[in-house]
Amino acid sequence: MASLDQVKLYLVRWLQLGKKLVRGDGQEVEFTQSVIDCDRYSREFERCWQEILDHQGNDFYLEGTELGFDSLFSSQWNISKCARCSMPVPRLELGVQAPGCPCDDLLLWPNVELPLPRAPINNHSRLTDIKSRLLNKTSHY
Ligand SMILES: [Zn+2]
Numbered sequence: 397m398a399s400l401d402q403v404k405l406y407l408v409r410w411l412q413l414g415k416k417l418v419r420g421d422g423q424e425v426e427f428t429q430s431v432i433d434c435d436r437y438s439r440e441f442e443r444c445w446q447e448i449l450d451h452q453g454n455d456f457y458l459e460g461t462e463l464g465f466d467s468l469f470s471s472q473w474n475i476s477k478c479a480r481c482s483m484p485v486p487r488l489e490l491g492v493q494a495p496g497c498p499c500d501d502l503l504l505w506p507n508v509e510l511p512l513p514r515a516p517i518n519n520h521s522r523l524t525d526i527k528s529r530l531l532n533k534t535s536h537y
Contacts, residue, residue, distance in 0.1 A: 420455030
């Protein structure tokens with residue numbers, strides 16, 4: 397079973413790569429600022445995370461996955477590492493079949509030239525830089 401912190405970090409790292417948090421009705425959760433504010437999570441993100449917790453993860457999932465956060469909070473799922481890109485991915489505790497990594501539809505990921513998105517300890521401007529570099533590259537396709 398994944399800890400709450402693991403699930404939170406899973407979300408934060410994917411948000412940093414440009415993935416969206418989606419509600420059950422298909423609506424994307426909008427963040428007006430980076431989810432990381434220097435050495436901590438942004439207040440905006442913390443509010444959102446609290447909302448997810450208030451709903452026990454129901455009706456929230458990461459864009460490109462079908463796995464709701466309610467499942468991630470359950471004992472059946474664990475967070476492990478994608479073999480392709482080292483990003484955190486959900487995996488069934490009993491280890492049958494992984495549902496695939498959200499990186500499946502990121503054409504320019506993994507990118508060995510870029511450091512992996514990290515926990516808030518990381519340098520904020522560097523992460524913003526990574527994201528804008530990724531977005532710039534994507535827009536050229
Ligand atoms: Zn991956």
